[in-house]
Amino acid sequence: MTPQAGHDDLVNGHEEAFLAYLMSAPDACDKFLHRVSEHILSVPHHRKVLAAIRDVYDERDKVNLLTVSDRLSDKRELEECGGRHGITVIATSTTSEEIAESALDAIVEDCHEREALKVGKQWVAGELTVDEVAAKLDEIRKPHETNGTLKRAPLTIRTIDEILGMTFDPADLILPNGYLTAGDLTAICGMGGVGKSRLVMQFALCCRSSRDFLGWQTNGRDLRFLFLQTENSCRRLKDDLVRMLSAFKPEEQKHIKAGIFFHTLEGNDDGFLTLDFENKERIKNKLAETRADAAVFDPLRDFNPEDLNSDKFMGETLRDISQVTKRGNPKRVPLVIHHATTGRAGVQKTTGWDRSSFGRNSKVLQMMARAVINVGPAKPDDNSTLIIASGKCNNAPEFSPFAAKLNFETMLYARDEDFDLENWKEEVSSAKTRSKPAKEILRAVLTPGREYERKKIIDLVIEEELVSPATAYRIVKEGKARRILRRNKVAKTYALA
Numbered sequence: 001m002t003p004q005a006g007h008d009d010l011v012n013g014h015e016e017a018f019l020a021y022l023m024s025a026p027d028a029c030d031k032f033l034h035r036v037s038e039h040i041l042s043v044p045h046h047r048k049v050l051a052a053i054r055d056v057y058d059e060r061d062k063v064n065l066l067t068v069s070d071r072l073s074d075k076r077e078l079e080e081c082g083g084r085h086g087i088t089v090i091a092t093s094t095t096s097e098e099i100a101e102s103a104l105d106a107i108v109e110d111c112h113e114r115e116a117l118k119v120g121k122q123w124v125a126g127e128l129t130v131d132e133v134a135a136k137l138d139e140i141r142k143p144h145e146t147n148g149t150l151k152r153a154p155l156t157i158r159t160i161d162e163i164l165g166m167t168f169d170p171a172d173l174i175l176p177n178g179y180l181t182a183g184d185l186t187a188i189c190g191m192g193g194v195g196k197s198r199l200v201m202q203f204a205l206c207c208r209s210s211r212d213f214l215g216w217q218t219n220g221r222d223l224r225f226l227f228l229q230t231e232n233s234c235r236r237l238k239d240d241l242v243r244m245l246s247a248f249k250p251e252e253q254k255h256i257k258a259g260i261f262f263h264t265l266e267g268n269d270d271g272f273l274t275l276d277f278e279n280k281e282r283i284k285n286k287l288a289e290t291r292a293d294a295a296v297f298d299p300l301r302d303f304n305p306e307d308l309n310s311d312k313f314m315g316e317t318l319r320d321i322s323q324v325t326k327r328g329n330p331k332r333v334p335l336v337i338h339h340a341t342t343g344r345a346g347v348q349k350t351t352g353w354d355r356s357s358f359g360r361n362s363k364v365l366q367m368m369a370r371a372v373i374n375v376g377p378a379k380p381d382d383n384s385t386l387i388i389a390s391g392k393c394n395n396a397p398e399f400s401p402f403a404a405k406l407n408f409e410t411m412l413y414a415r416d417e418d419f420d421l422e423n424w425k426e427e428v429s430s431a432k433t434r435s436k437p438a439k440e441i442l443r444a445v446l447t448p449g450r451e452y453e454r455k456k457i458i459d460l461v462i463e464e465e466l467v468s469p470a471t472a473y474r475i476v477k478e479g480k481a482r483r484i485l486r487r488n489k490v491a492k493t494y495a496l497a
Contacts, residue, residue, distance in 0.1 A: 020093040021100035178396025189359035190375035226292035350376035451493040
């Protein structure tokens with residue numbers, strides 16, 4: 001065996017041990033994956049394996065032999081990596097955290113040597129001066145973080161004087177009242193069918209035509225909008241747009257049409273936008289193709305198949321949306337449309353003390369969104385008049401709630417200055433709420449097939465129905481007694497029967 005062959009075998013062993021640890025230890029990717037990039041590996045198919053591991057990890061799936069093999073198969077790269085047998089050989093290599101740490105040091109050192117060798121060849125060929133060689137060698141050895149393998153840039157730190165001396169682009173305030181700012185997540189919450197999608201469409205039209213929106217100044221004439229939606233048919237979109245555009249002048253219409261795009265429901269896969277790896281790529285491609293400055297996700301529920309009442313899944317979905325939206329343009333705006341709690345109990349949360357819990361699982365949404373706008377019906381059997389209220393705003397003072405009325409000729413909303421908001425608040429809050437049966441309440445707040453701890457069910461009933469803890473406890477107790485709830489004696493959890 002030649003010295004070079006021995007060296008290659010040693011490097012191959014280091015890379016296999018490192019990849020094996022990523023595929024075997026539960027927290028390995030958390031500890032190591034952000035520290036490496038594919039280019040530091042010398043074996044081409046090892047780079048593909050590392051890329052597949054990163055894909056699986058980004059999808060928040062478990063990283064192991066099966067998931068990595070499946071990902072490589074999806075990318076049509078499995079055979080290049082030796083098939084499932086080849087991945088098995090790598091995944092079963094002897095490894096541990098200590099071995100992986102030592103292997104990574106050796107991998108980085110070998111990468112540095114390869115890069116230095118390239119520089120040496122360029123110098124011998126007369127392609128570089130001595131000073132250029134010295135600069136390139138310094139750059140090779142320069143650590144981007146602790147060991148020179150991190151892809152992320154160093155943290156940005158500013159002094160007080162530097163911050164005070166900063167100037168900002170006024171165009172970043174798309175709504176100068178602070179409820180839509182470049183790069184910040186904003187949420188529009190409302191009951192199903194109340195008119196959330198139509199309101200956001202109107203907002204986009206108003207931005208492109210430099211018109212006020214519900215009495216608010218807009219600052220986005222050149223913004224390009226992409227609506228990613230799963231509910232409205234082409235027929236519904238056409239009907240609304242024909243009437244909406246009739247309220248705008250021909251030159252305004254021309255500018256509007258040049259910068260607003262809709263994902264439509266025509267193909268077999270158009271209604272499926274769950275943020276798995278493939279759909280993330282589909283969305284990123286369309287954001288790039290349309291050069292969108294704002295991405296509307298409508299409704300939030302359809303971008304994750306899991307129950308968004310779960311803090312974990314809600315948080316993951318919002319992080320995925322922000323990541324996908326800002327890829328290639330950190331100022332691109334993620335605007336999500338989300339369903340709110342229903343019935344009188346839900347309407348009561350449009351304004352007042354409970355306005356921050358209007359949207360479903362608002363706890364996580366409130367933490368991650370910079371601004372939230374609540375949209376509720378003014379009447380129990382008519383959505384033509386809406387109550388527009390603030391759910392939250394981090395960037396500016398919150399606005400006072402107001403009413404907006406729909407013009408059926410143009411399908412545009414305008415403020416209803418004659419609406420008696422105080423009388424509405426009194427009517428909604430003081431009228432006695434009809435008591436619902438336990439079966440109706442539990443089936444409304446729980447997801448079929450999912451198991452819950454008793455305390456979680458009580459919390460959901462309190463949040464959705466605005467009842468006291470004692471009443472919520474009584475409802476759960478009745479659910480058990482009437483066998484509406486089925487108990488798992490081993491896990492001590494409950495599910496709908």
